[in-house]
Amino acid sequence: xxxxxxxxxxxLDEATKRMIRRAILKAVAIPGHQVPFGSRExxxxxxxxxxxxxxxxxxxxxxxxxxxxxxxxxxxxxAVSIRRFFAKVAGVATTGRTAEATLIQTRHRIPETPLxxxxxxxxxxxxxxxxxRLEPRVAExxxxxxxxxxxLMHVKLYEDIARYGHVxxxxxxxxxxxxxxxxxxSPIPAFxxxxxxxxxxxxxxxxxxxxxxxxxxxxxxxxxxxxEDHPFVPIRADAAxxxxxxxxxxLDEIVTDDRGGRRFICSDTDWCASRREEGR
Amino acid sequence: xxxxxxxxxxAEGLTLRFGAIPALEEVALSIWPGxxxxxxxxxxxxxxxxxxxxxxxxxxxxxxxxxxGADGAVRDVHGMAESRRRLxxxxxxxxxxxxxxxxxxxxxxxxxxxxxxLMAVGARHYGSIRAEAAxxxxxxxxxxxxxxxxxxxxxxxMQQRLQIARTLVTRPRLVFMDEPTGGLDVSVQxxxxxxxxxxxxxxxxxxxxxxxxxxxxxxxxxxxxxxRHGRVVEQGLTDRVLDDPQHPYTQLLVSSVLAA
Numbered sequence: 001x002x003x004x005x006x007x008x009x010x011x012l013d014e015a016t017k018r019m020i021r022r023a024i025l026k027a028v029a030i031p032g033h034q035v036p037f038g039s040r041e042x043x044x045x046x047x048x049x050x051x052x053x054x055x056x057x058x059x060x061x062x063x064x065x066x067x068x069x070x071x072x073x074x075x076x077x078x079a080v081s082i083r084r085f086f087a088k089v090a091g092v093a094t095t096g097r098t099a100e101a102t103l104i105q106t107r108h109r110i111p112e113t114p115l116x117x118x119x120x121x122x123x124x125x126x127x128x129x130x131x132x133r134l135e136p137r138v139a140e141x142x143x144x145x146x147x148x149x150x151x152l153m154h155v156k157l158y159e160d161i162a163r164y165g166h167v168x169x170x171x172x173x174x175x176x177x178x179x180x181x182x183x184x185x186s187p188i189p190a191f192x193x194x195x196x197x198x199x200x201x202x203x204x205x206x207x208x209x210x211x212x213x214x215x216x217x218x219x220x221x222x223x224x225x226x227x228e229d230h231p232f233v234p235i236r237a238d239a240a241x242x243x244x245x246x247x248x249x250x251l252d253e254i255v256t257d258d259r260g261g262r263r264f265i266c267s268d269t270d271w272c273a274s275r276r277e278e279g280r
Numbered sequence: 281x282x283x284x285x286x287x288x289x290x291a292e293g294l295t296l297r298f299g300a301i302p303a304l305e306e307v308a309l310s311i312w313p314g315x316x317x318x319x320x321x322x323x324x325x326x327x328x329x330x331x332x333x334x335x336x337x338x339x340x341x342x343x344x345x346x347x348x349g350a351d352g353a354v355r356d357v358h359g360m361a362e363s364r365r366r367l368x369x370x371x372x373x374x375x376x377x378x379x380x381x382x383x384x385x386x387x388x389x390x391x392x393x394x395x396x397x398l399m400a401v402g403a404r405h406y407g408s409i410r411a412e413a414a415x416x417x418x419x420x421x422x423x424x425x426x427x428x429x430x431x432x433x434x435x436x437x438m439q440q441r442l443q444i445a446r447t448l449v450t451r452p453r454l455v456f457m458d459e460p461t462g463g464l465d466v467s468v469q470x471x472x473x474x475x476x477x478x479x480x481x482x483x484x485x486x487x488x489x490x491x492x493x494x495x496x497x498x499x500x501x502x503x504x505x506x507x508r509h510g511r512v513v514e515q516g517l518t519d520r521v522l523d524d525p526q527h528p529y530t531q532l533l534v535s536s537v538l539a540a
Contacts, residue, residue, distance in 0.1 A: 149400065151370075154404070158391070158399065162389055228405045
Protein backbone atom coordinates (compact mmCIF):
# COMPACT_ATOMS: atom_id res chain seq x y z
CA UNK A 1 0.00 0.00 0.00
CA UNK A 2 1.50 3.31 -1.03
CA UNK A 3 -0.11 6.58 -0.11
CA UNK A 4 1.03 9.86 -1.60
CA UNK A 5 3.22 11.76 0.87
CA UNK A 6 1.50 14.32 3.06
CA UNK A 7 -1.96 12.75 2.98
CA UNK A 8 -3.76 10.91 5.75
CA UNK A 9 -5.18 7.54 4.71
CA UNK A 10 -8.28 8.27 2.63
CA UNK A 11 -7.61 12.04 2.40
CA LEU A 12 -9.86 13.05 5.33
CA ASP A 13 -8.34 13.44 8.81
CA GLU A 14 -9.29 10.85 11.42
CA ALA A 15 -11.56 13.16 13.42
CA THR A 16 -13.60 13.97 10.32
CA LYS A 17 -13.85 10.31 9.39
CA ARG A 18 -15.09 9.55 12.88
CA MET A 19 -17.73 12.27 12.65
CA ILE A 20 -18.93 10.92 9.30
CA ARG A 21 -18.91 7.32 10.56
CA ARG A 22 -21.11 8.38 13.45
CA ALA A 23 -23.55 9.95 11.01
CA ILE A 24 -23.45 6.75 8.93
CA LEU A 25 -24.14 4.57 11.99
CA LYS A 26 -27.12 6.71 12.87
CA ALA A 27 -28.34 6.60 9.27
CA VAL A 28 -28.09 2.80 9.22
CA ALA A 29 -30.00 2.63 12.50
CA ILE A 30 -32.85 4.73 11.07
CA PRO A 31 -33.25 3.51 7.48
CA GLY A 32 -34.11 6.32 5.07
CA HIS A 33 -33.75 9.11 7.65
CA GLN A 34 -31.52 12.01 6.61
CA VAL A 35 -28.75 12.63 9.13
CA PRO A 36 -26.97 15.99 9.03
CA PHE A 37 -23.16 15.93 9.00
CA GLY A 38 -20.36 18.46 8.79
CA SER A 39 -19.56 18.24 5.11
CA ARG A 40 -15.96 19.19 4.27
CA GLU A 41 -14.46 20.96 1.31
CA UNK A 42 -13.20 18.29 -1.04
CA UNK A 43 -10.81 18.71 -3.95
CA UNK A 44 -13.67 18.59 -6.46
CA UNK A 45 -16.63 20.86 -7.10
CA UNK A 46 -20.06 20.45 -5.53
CA UNK A 47 -22.21 18.35 -7.82
CA UNK A 48 -19.33 16.08 -8.79
CA UNK A 49 -19.77 13.75 -5.85
CA UNK A 50 -18.44 15.54 -2.77
CA UNK A 51 -20.91 13.68 -0.55
CA UNK A 52 -20.21 10.27 -2.02
CA UNK A 53 -16.46 10.77 -1.88
CA UNK A 54 -16.60 11.71 1.82
CA UNK A 55 -18.66 8.64 2.66
CA UNK A 56 -16.27 6.47 0.65
CA UNK A 57 -13.26 8.05 2.37
CA UNK A 58 -14.78 7.29 5.79
CA UNK A 59 -15.60 3.63 5.19
CA UNK A 60 -12.68 2.61 2.95
CA UNK A 61 -10.00 0.30 4.37
CA UNK A 62 -6.60 -0.78 3.01
CA UNK A 63 -8.01 -4.15 1.86
CA UNK A 64 -10.96 -2.71 -0.02
CA UNK A 65 -11.28 -2.97 -3.78
CA UNK A 66 -12.91 0.17 -5.15
CA UNK A 67 -15.12 0.56 -8.19
CA UNK A 68 -16.48 3.92 -9.29
CA UNK A 69 -19.46 4.25 -11.63
CA UNK A 70 -20.48 7.38 -13.46
CA UNK A 71 -23.84 6.96 -15.23
CA UNK A 72 -23.13 3.24 -15.47
CA UNK A 73 -19.69 3.68 -17.02
CA UNK A 74 -16.27 3.01 -15.46
CA UNK A 75 -14.31 4.96 -18.03
CA UNK A 76 -15.74 8.48 -17.90
CA UNK A 77 -13.85 11.43 -16.44
CA UNK A 78 -15.56 11.50 -13.08
CA ALA A 79 -15.22 7.76 -12.51
CA VAL A 80 -11.57 7.70 -13.56
CA SER A 81 -10.68 10.75 -11.44
CA ILE A 82 -12.32 9.46 -8.27
CA ARG A 83 -10.77 6.01 -8.72
CA ARG A 84 -7.36 7.57 -9.25
CA PHE A 85 -7.91 9.86 -6.25
CA PHE A 86 -8.42 6.94 -3.88
CA ALA A 87 -5.59 4.96 -5.44
CA LYS A 88 -3.41 7.94 -4.57
CA VAL A 89 -4.65 8.91 -1.09
CA ALA A 90 -5.59 5.44 0.21
CA GLY A 91 -3.42 3.20 -1.94
CA VAL A 92 -6.30 0.79 -2.49
CA ALA A 93 -6.81 -1.56 -5.40
CA THR A 94 -9.37 -0.43 -7.96
CA THR A 95 -11.43 -2.42 -10.41
CA GLY A 96 -14.07 -2.08 -13.05
CA ARG A 97 -15.62 -5.42 -12.18
CA THR A 98 -18.72 -5.25 -10.00
CA ALA A 99 -18.22 -8.76 -8.66
CA GLU A 100 -14.62 -8.06 -7.57
CA ALA A 101 -15.35 -4.76 -5.82
CA THR A 102 -16.01 -4.52 -2.07
CA LEU A 103 -16.82 -0.82 -2.20
CA ILE A 104 -18.66 0.83 -5.10
CA GLN A 105 -19.21 4.55 -5.39
CA THR A 106 -21.88 5.34 -7.93
CA ARG A 107 -23.41 8.26 -9.68
CA HIS A 108 -26.91 7.65 -11.06
CA ARG A 109 -26.85 3.86 -11.55
CA ILE A 110 -27.03 0.59 -9.68
CA PRO A 111 -24.92 -2.13 -11.36
CA GLU A 112 -26.82 -4.77 -13.34
CA THR A 113 -24.81 -7.53 -11.62
CA PRO A 114 -26.69 -8.29 -8.39
CA LEU A 115 -24.75 -7.09 -5.36
CA UNK A 116 -23.96 -9.48 -2.53
CA UNK A 117 -23.60 -9.33 1.23
CA UNK A 118 -20.42 -7.59 2.35
CA UNK A 119 -20.39 -5.09 -0.49
CA UNK A 120 -21.11 -1.39 0.10
CA UNK A 121 -22.77 0.82 -2.50
CA UNK A 122 -22.17 4.56 -2.00
CA UNK A 123 -24.47 6.93 -3.90
CA UNK A 124 -23.67 10.51 -4.82
CA UNK A 125 -26.74 12.58 -4.01
CA UNK A 126 -27.40 16.09 -5.34
CA UNK A 127 -30.67 16.65 -3.42
CA UNK A 128 -31.49 14.38 -0.47
CA UNK A 129 -34.93 15.86 0.22
CA UNK A 130 -37.63 14.04 -1.79
CA UNK A 131 -40.21 16.72 -0.95
CA UNK A 132 -38.21 19.78 -1.91
CA ARG A 133 -40.04 20.57 -5.14
CA LEU A 134 -43.37 20.23 -3.37
CA GLU A 135 -42.71 21.99 -0.06
CA PRO A 136 -40.18 24.82 -0.11
CA ARG A 137 -39.82 25.18 3.68
CA VAL A 138 -37.11 22.90 5.08
CA ALA A 139 -38.57 23.08 8.60
CA GLU A 140 -41.90 21.94 7.23
CA UNK A 141 -40.40 19.03 5.28
CA UNK A 142 -38.65 17.89 8.45
CA UNK A 143 -41.94 18.01 10.33
CA UNK A 144 -43.56 16.00 7.54
CA UNK A 145 -40.85 13.36 7.87
CA UNK A 146 -41.20 13.33 11.64
CA UNK A 147 -44.95 12.78 11.41
CA UNK A 148 -44.75 10.52 8.32
CA UNK A 149 -47.14 12.98 6.68
CA UNK A 150 -46.53 12.05 3.03
CA UNK A 151 -49.91 12.76 1.42
CA LEU A 152 -48.30 15.57 -0.57
CA MET A 153 -46.01 13.18 -2.46
CA HIS A 154 -49.04 11.19 -3.53
CA VAL A 155 -50.71 14.42 -4.69
CA LYS A 156 -47.75 14.83 -7.05
CA LEU A 157 -48.24 11.27 -8.37
CA TYR A 158 -51.99 11.91 -8.68
CA GLU A 159 -51.32 15.06 -10.69
CA ASP A 160 -49.01 13.17 -13.04
CA ILE A 161 -51.58 10.47 -13.71
CA ALA A 162 -54.35 13.05 -14.21
CA ARG A 163 -52.18 14.99 -16.63
CA TYR A 164 -50.16 12.34 -18.49
CA GLY A 165 -51.95 9.08 -17.74
CA HIS A 166 -48.95 7.69 -15.86
CA VAL A 167 -46.44 8.80 -13.23
CA UNK A 168 -44.04 10.98 -15.17
CA UNK A 169 -40.99 10.54 -12.95
CA UNK A 170 -38.25 8.71 -14.82
CA UNK A 171 -35.39 9.15 -12.34
CA UNK A 172 -35.06 9.94 -8.63
CA UNK A 173 -38.39 8.14 -8.20
CA UNK A 174 -39.46 8.48 -4.54
CA UNK A 175 -39.41 5.36 -2.37
CA UNK A 176 -40.66 4.37 1.09
CA UNK A 177 -37.92 2.77 3.16
CA UNK A 178 -38.87 0.22 5.77
CA UNK A 179 -42.48 1.51 5.58
CA UNK A 180 -41.49 4.64 7.45
CA UNK A 181 -39.34 7.22 5.69
CA UNK A 182 -39.87 8.73 2.27
CA UNK A 183 -36.50 8.77 0.53
CA UNK A 184 -34.95 10.18 -2.63
CA UNK A 185 -32.98 7.32 -4.18
CA SER A 186 -30.61 9.85 -5.83
CA PRO A 187 -31.06 10.34 -9.58
CA ILE A 188 -30.92 6.67 -10.51
CA PRO A 189 -33.39 5.71 -13.25
CA ALA A 190 -36.72 4.40 -11.96
CA PHE A 191 -35.63 1.18 -13.72
CA UNK A 192 -33.09 0.63 -10.92
CA UNK A 193 -35.54 1.18 -8.06
CA UNK A 194 -36.56 -2.50 -7.69
CA UNK A 195 -32.88 -3.41 -7.20
CA UNK A 196 -32.82 -1.41 -3.95
CA UNK A 197 -35.52 -3.55 -2.39
CA UNK A 198 -34.01 -6.05 0.06
CA UNK A 199 -30.58 -5.64 -1.50
CA UNK A 200 -28.02 -7.80 0.36
CA UNK A 201 -25.41 -4.99 0.14
CA UNK A 202 -25.32 -1.93 2.38
CA UNK A 203 -26.45 1.25 0.59
CA UNK A 204 -25.08 4.60 1.78
CA UNK A 205 -26.09 7.99 0.41
CA UNK A 206 -23.97 11.13 0.72
CA UNK A 207 -25.06 14.65 -0.19
CA UNK A 208 -22.06 16.98 0.19
CA UNK A 209 -23.58 20.34 -0.59
CA UNK A 210 -26.77 19.60 1.35
CA UNK A 211 -24.75 18.03 4.19
CA UNK A 212 -26.91 14.94 4.64
CA UNK A 213 -26.17 11.23 4.91
CA UNK A 214 -28.77 8.48 4.76
CA UNK A 215 -28.70 4.74 4.37
CA UNK A 216 -30.57 1.59 3.53
CA UNK A 217 -29.24 -1.38 5.54
CA UNK A 218 -29.00 -4.80 3.86
CA UNK A 219 -32.26 -6.67 3.26
CA UNK A 220 -34.45 -3.63 3.94
CA UNK A 221 -37.76 -3.16 2.20
CA UNK A 222 -37.69 -0.30 -0.33
CA UNK A 223 -41.00 0.35 -2.09
CA UNK A 224 -41.51 2.74 -4.97
CA UNK A 225 -44.60 4.88 -4.36
CA UNK A 226 -47.60 4.07 -6.50
CA UNK A 227 -51.37 3.65 -6.57
CA GLU A 228 -53.14 0.31 -6.33
CA ASP A 229 -54.64 0.77 -9.78
CA HIS A 230 -51.53 2.43 -11.24
CA PRO A 231 -48.69 0.20 -10.02
CA PHE A 232 -45.06 1.24 -10.32
CA VAL A 233 -43.56 0.26 -13.69
CA PRO A 234 -39.79 0.45 -14.24
CA ILE A 235 -39.18 2.27 -17.51
CA ARG A 236 -36.70 1.04 -20.11
CA ALA A 237 -36.08 1.82 -23.77
CA ASP A 238 -37.77 -0.86 -25.89
CA ALA A 239 -34.68 -2.07 -27.69
CA ALA A 240 -31.74 -4.48 -27.45
CA UNK A 241 -28.17 -3.46 -26.66
CA UNK A 242 -26.41 -3.17 -30.01
CA UNK A 243 -23.17 -4.50 -28.46
CA UNK A 244 -24.28 -7.44 -26.33
CA UNK A 245 -27.89 -7.87 -27.40
CA UNK A 246 -29.29 -7.61 -23.88
CA UNK A 247 -33.01 -6.96 -23.64
CA UNK A 248 -33.32 -6.66 -19.88
CA UNK A 249 -30.79 -3.98 -18.95
CA UNK A 250 -30.96 -0.21 -18.81
CA LEU A 251 -29.90 1.31 -22.13
CA ASP A 252 -28.26 4.55 -23.19
CA GLU A 253 -29.44 6.06 -26.43
CA ILE A 254 -26.65 7.25 -28.71
CA VAL A 255 -27.38 9.54 -31.62
CA THR A 256 -25.09 8.46 -34.43
CA ASP A 257 -25.77 11.04 -37.15
CA ASP A 258 -27.98 14.03 -37.90
CA ARG A 259 -30.53 12.02 -39.92
CA GLY A 260 -32.25 10.35 -37.01
CA GLY A 261 -29.80 7.46 -36.73
CA ARG A 262 -29.47 6.05 -33.24
CA ARG A 263 -28.38 2.98 -31.39
CA PHE A 264 -28.82 1.71 -27.88
CA ILE A 265 -26.10 0.28 -25.70
CA CYS A 266 -26.02 -0.96 -22.09
CA SER A 267 -25.44 1.85 -19.64
CA ASP A 268 -23.51 -0.55 -17.39
CA THR A 269 -20.20 -0.92 -19.27
CA ASP A 270 -18.84 -3.67 -17.02
CA TRP A 271 -21.95 -5.84 -17.43
CA CYS A 272 -21.99 -5.34 -21.20
CA ALA A 273 -18.30 -6.20 -21.56
CA SER A 274 -18.57 -9.36 -19.43
CA ARG A 275 -21.54 -10.55 -21.46
CA ARG A 276 -19.65 -10.08 -24.69
CA GLU A 277 -16.67 -11.99 -23.29
CA GLU A 278 -18.88 -14.87 -22.22
CA GLY A 279 -20.87 -14.90 -25.42
CA ARG A 280 -18.01 -15.00 -27.91
CA UNK B 281 -79.44 20.82 16.63
CA UNK B 282 -79.20 18.79 19.77
CA UNK B 283 -77.71 19.90 23.03
CA UNK B 284 -78.03 16.43 24.51
CA UNK B 285 -74.93 14.50 25.47
CA UNK B 286 -71.42 15.80 25.75
CA UNK B 287 -70.17 18.84 23.86
CA UNK B 288 -67.80 18.23 20.95
CA UNK B 289 -65.43 21.01 21.88
CA UNK B 290 -65.21 22.75 25.24
CA ALA B 291 -63.05 25.74 26.04
CA GLU B 292 -62.67 27.63 29.27
CA GLY B 293 -60.63 30.53 30.59
CA LEU B 294 -58.82 31.19 27.30
CA THR B 295 -56.51 34.15 27.69
CA LEU B 296 -53.95 35.44 25.24
CA ARG B 297 -52.22 38.78 24.88
CA PHE B 298 -50.14 40.15 22.04
CA GLY B 299 -47.86 42.43 24.03
CA ALA B 300 -50.12 44.87 25.84
CA ILE B 301 -53.09 44.10 23.61
CA PRO B 302 -55.51 41.59 25.04
CA ALA B 303 -56.58 39.31 22.20
CA LEU B 304 -58.57 36.93 24.38
CA GLU B 305 -59.71 37.37 27.96
CA GLU B 306 -61.30 34.52 29.88
CA VAL B 307 -63.19 33.19 26.88
CA ALA B 308 -65.30 30.09 27.41
CA LEU B 309 -67.45 28.28 24.89
CA SER B 310 -68.84 24.87 24.04
CA ILE B 311 -70.12 23.45 20.80
CA TRP B 312 -72.31 20.37 20.49
CA PRO B 313 -72.49 17.92 17.57
CA GLY B 314 -74.52 19.22 14.65
CA UNK B 315 -74.55 22.77 15.94
CA UNK B 316 -73.54 25.91 14.06
CA UNK B 317 -72.09 28.62 16.28
CA UNK B 318 -71.21 32.04 14.92
CA UNK B 319 -68.60 34.32 16.46
CA UNK B 320 -69.29 37.91 15.47
CA UNK B 321 -67.61 41.18 16.28
CA UNK B 322 -65.71 43.98 14.65
CA UNK B 323 -62.19 43.69 13.20
CA UNK B 324 -59.62 43.25 15.94
CA UNK B 325 -62.08 41.89 18.48
CA UNK B 326 -60.22 38.58 18.69
CA UNK B 327 -62.52 36.41 16.58
CA UNK B 328 -59.88 34.91 14.35
CA UNK B 329 -57.46 34.49 17.25
CA UNK B 330 -60.15 32.59 19.12
CA UNK B 331 -60.63 30.29 16.13
CA UNK B 332 -56.91 29.66 15.88
CA UNK B 333 -56.65 28.91 19.58
CA UNK B 334 -59.65 26.58 19.52
CA UNK B 335 -58.27 24.66 16.57
CA UNK B 336 -54.89 24.26 18.23
CA UNK B 337 -52.97 26.43 15.79
CA UNK B 338 -52.07 28.97 18.49
CA UNK B 339 -51.36 28.14 22.10
CA UNK B 340 -53.16 30.31 24.70
CA UNK B 341 -51.40 31.73 27.75
CA UNK B 342 -54.07 30.31 30.01
CA UNK B 343 -57.11 28.14 29.61
CA UNK B 344 -57.90 24.77 28.12
CA UNK B 345 -59.59 23.42 25.01
CA UNK B 346 -60.95 19.89 25.22
CA UNK B 347 -62.11 17.82 22.28
CA UNK B 348 -64.38 14.78 22.50
CA GLY B 349 -63.06 12.49 19.76
CA ALA B 350 -65.07 10.09 17.63
CA ASP B 351 -63.42 7.29 19.64
CA GLY B 352 -65.07 8.63 22.80
CA ALA B 353 -61.84 9.89 24.37
CA VAL B 354 -61.61 13.44 25.69
CA ARG B 355 -58.33 15.15 24.86
CA ASP B 356 -56.69 18.45 25.65
CA VAL B 357 -56.15 20.07 22.24
CA HIS B 358 -53.01 21.90 23.35
CA GLY B 359 -51.69 19.00 25.39
CA MET B 360 -51.86 16.33 22.70
CA ALA B 361 -48.91 15.36 20.53
CA GLU B 362 -48.53 17.32 17.32
CA SER B 363 -48.96 14.17 15.25
CA ARG B 364 -52.39 13.57 16.78
CA ARG B 365 -53.39 17.19 16.28
CA ARG B 366 -52.39 16.96 12.64
CA LEU B 367 -54.35 13.78 12.26
CA UNK B 368 -57.39 15.52 13.75
CA UNK B 369 -56.93 18.41 11.35
CA UNK B 370 -57.09 16.12 8.35
CA UNK B 371 -59.74 13.70 9.58
CA UNK B 372 -62.25 14.82 12.20
CA UNK B 373 -61.65 18.56 11.78
CA UNK B 374 -61.64 20.95 8.88
CA UNK B 375 -60.49 24.53 8.53
CA UNK B 376 -61.88 26.88 5.89
CA UNK B 377 -59.78 29.98 5.43
CA UNK B 378 -61.06 33.39 4.48
CA UNK B 379 -58.74 33.53 1.51
CA UNK B 380 -59.01 30.31 -0.53
CA UNK B 381 -55.36 30.74 -1.46
CA UNK B 382 -54.45 29.90 2.14
CA UNK B 383 -56.41 26.68 2.08
CA UNK B 384 -55.78 25.45 -1.44
CA UNK B 385 -52.68 24.38 -3.30
CA UNK B 386 -52.82 26.78 -6.21
CA UNK B 387 -50.43 24.78 -8.39
CA UNK B 388 -52.37 21.54 -7.99
CA UNK B 389 -55.50 20.64 -9.99
CA UNK B 390 -58.95 20.86 -8.40
CA UNK B 391 -59.15 17.07 -8.25
CA UNK B 392 -55.76 16.85 -6.58
CA UNK B 393 -56.78 19.48 -4.05
CA UNK B 394 -59.86 17.51 -3.05
CA UNK B 395 -57.96 14.22 -3.11
CA UNK B 396 -55.10 15.41 -0.92
CA UNK B 397 -56.85 14.78 2.38
CA LEU B 398 -57.92 11.33 1.20
CA MET B 399 -54.36 10.48 0.24
CA ALA B 400 -53.07 11.92 3.51
CA VAL B 401 -55.18 9.43 5.44
CA GLY B 402 -54.03 6.54 3.29
CA ALA B 403 -56.25 6.29 0.18
CA ARG B 404 -54.09 4.63 -2.49
CA HIS B 405 -56.54 3.81 -5.26
CA TYR B 406 -56.34 6.44 -7.98
CA GLY B 407 -59.70 5.57 -9.50
CA SER B 408 -61.66 5.82 -6.29
CA ILE B 409 -59.86 9.00 -5.18
CA ARG B 410 -60.80 10.54 -8.49
CA ALA B 411 -64.40 9.38 -8.30
CA GLU B 412 -64.74 10.76 -4.78
CA ALA B 413 -63.21 14.08 -5.85
CA ALA B 414 -65.60 14.32 -8.81
CA UNK B 415 -68.58 13.59 -6.56
CA UNK B 416 -67.53 16.34 -4.17
CA UNK B 417 -66.99 18.86 -6.95
CA UNK B 418 -70.50 18.14 -8.16
CA UNK B 419 -71.76 18.60 -4.64
CA UNK B 420 -70.25 22.08 -4.38
CA UNK B 421 -71.58 22.94 -7.83
CA UNK B 422 -68.30 22.80 -9.73
CA UNK B 423 -68.46 21.04 -13.10
CA UNK B 424 -66.41 17.81 -12.71
CA UNK B 425 -65.22 18.37 -16.29
CA UNK B 426 -63.00 21.08 -14.81
CA UNK B 427 -61.39 18.86 -12.19
CA UNK B 428 -58.01 18.85 -13.92
CA UNK B 429 -57.77 22.63 -14.02
CA UNK B 430 -55.75 24.53 -11.46
CA UNK B 431 -57.71 26.75 -9.03
CA UNK B 432 -56.01 29.91 -10.33
CA UNK B 433 -58.35 29.60 -13.31
CA UNK B 434 -61.43 29.54 -11.07
CA UNK B 435 -63.44 32.53 -9.91
CA UNK B 436 -63.29 33.61 -6.27
CA UNK B 437 -66.59 31.93 -5.45
CA MET B 438 -65.52 28.68 -7.13
CA GLN B 439 -62.21 28.71 -5.27
CA GLN B 440 -64.07 29.08 -2.00
CA ARG B 441 -66.42 26.20 -2.88
CA LEU B 442 -63.41 24.11 -3.89
CA GLN B 443 -61.85 24.81 -0.51
CA ILE B 444 -65.03 23.65 1.17
CA ALA B 445 -65.09 20.44 -0.90
CA ARG B 446 -61.45 19.80 -0.03
CA THR B 447 -62.22 20.26 3.65
CA LEU B 448 -65.37 18.15 3.77
CA VAL B 449 -64.11 15.22 1.70
CA THR B 450 -62.94 13.28 4.77
CA ARG B 451 -66.32 13.89 6.47
CA PRO B 452 -65.09 15.92 9.42
CA ARG B 453 -67.24 16.27 12.56
CA LEU B 454 -66.17 19.82 13.32
CA VAL B 455 -65.33 22.56 10.85
CA PHE B 456 -63.76 25.91 11.67
CA MET B 457 -64.59 28.65 9.19
CA ASP B 458 -62.86 32.00 9.14
CA GLU B 459 -65.00 34.51 7.22
CA PRO B 460 -65.83 32.04 4.44
CA THR B 461 -67.89 34.64 2.59
CA GLY B 462 -65.37 37.46 2.91
CA GLY B 463 -64.28 39.04 -0.34
CA LEU B 464 -67.15 37.62 -2.39
CA ASP B 465 -69.88 39.71 -3.93
CA VAL B 466 -73.37 39.55 -2.53
CA SER B 467 -75.04 37.15 -4.98
CA VAL B 468 -72.08 34.73 -4.80
CA GLN B 469 -72.20 34.98 -1.00
CA UNK B 470 -75.87 34.07 -1.03
CA UNK B 471 -75.27 30.96 -3.13
CA UNK B 472 -72.35 29.93 -0.97
CA UNK B 473 -74.39 30.36 2.21
CA UNK B 474 -77.22 28.38 0.70
CA UNK B 475 -74.86 25.57 -0.23
CA UNK B 476 -73.21 25.62 3.20
CA UNK B 477 -76.60 25.40 4.88
CA UNK B 478 -77.45 22.33 2.82
CA UNK B 479 -74.11 20.63 3.50
CA UNK B 480 -74.24 21.32 7.22
CA UNK B 481 -77.68 19.75 7.45
CA UNK B 482 -76.79 16.77 5.22
CA UNK B 483 -73.56 15.91 6.98
CA UNK B 484 -74.69 16.81 10.51
CA UNK B 485 -71.61 19.01 10.87
CA UNK B 486 -70.70 21.09 13.85
CA UNK B 487 -69.45 24.42 12.55
CA UNK B 488 -67.71 27.25 14.31
CA UNK B 489 -67.94 30.21 11.98
CA UNK B 490 -66.22 33.54 12.42
CA UNK B 491 -67.86 36.39 10.57
CA UNK B 492 -68.50 40.10 10.71
CA UNK B 493 -71.50 39.58 8.46
CA UNK B 494 -74.54 39.59 10.76
CA UNK B 495 -76.84 38.49 7.94
CA UNK B 496 -74.70 35.43 7.21
CA UNK B 497 -74.69 34.59 10.90
CA UNK B 498 -78.47 34.84 11.10
CA UNK B 499 -78.85 32.56 8.10
CA UNK B 500 -76.46 29.84 9.22
CA UNK B 501 -76.00 29.87 12.96
CA UNK B 502 -78.04 28.35 15.73
CA UNK B 503 -76.16 30.18 18.42
CA UNK B 504 -74.08 33.31 18.43
CA UNK B 505 -71.26 34.81 20.46
CA UNK B 506 -70.54 38.52 20.30
CA UNK B 507 -66.91 39.49 20.94
CA ARG B 508 -65.37 42.81 21.76
CA HIS B 509 -61.81 43.57 22.89
CA GLY B 510 -61.12 39.87 23.39
CA ARG B 511 -64.15 39.25 25.60
CA VAL B 512 -67.42 37.51 24.88
CA VAL B 513 -69.88 40.26 25.74
CA GLU B 514 -73.04 38.42 24.85
CA GLN B 515 -74.13 34.98 23.73
CA GLY B 516 -77.35 33.14 23.07
CA LEU B 517 -79.63 31.82 20.35
CA THR B 518 -79.07 33.73 17.14
CA ASP B 519 -82.57 35.14 16.86
CA ARG B 520 -82.63 36.15 20.50
CA VAL B 521 -79.27 37.97 20.26
CA LEU B 522 -80.17 39.75 17.05
CA ASP B 523 -83.80 40.60 17.87
CA ASP B 524 -83.33 41.41 21.51
CA PRO B 525 -79.72 42.50 22.06
CA GLN B 526 -78.87 43.11 25.71
CA HIS B 527 -75.32 44.43 25.68
CA PRO B 528 -74.85 48.03 24.43
CA TYR B 529 -72.20 46.88 21.98
CA THR B 530 -74.50 44.23 20.50
CA GLN B 531 -77.23 46.82 20.20
CA LEU B 532 -74.81 49.04 18.31
CA LEU B 533 -73.72 46.16 16.11
CA VAL B 534 -77.27 45.12 15.25
CA SER B 535 -78.42 48.67 14.59
CA SER B 536 -75.43 49.27 12.30
CA VAL B 537 -76.67 46.66 9.83
CA LEU B 538 -78.48 48.19 6.89
CA ALA B 539 -81.92 46.73 6.54
CA ALA B 540 -82.14 45.10 3.16
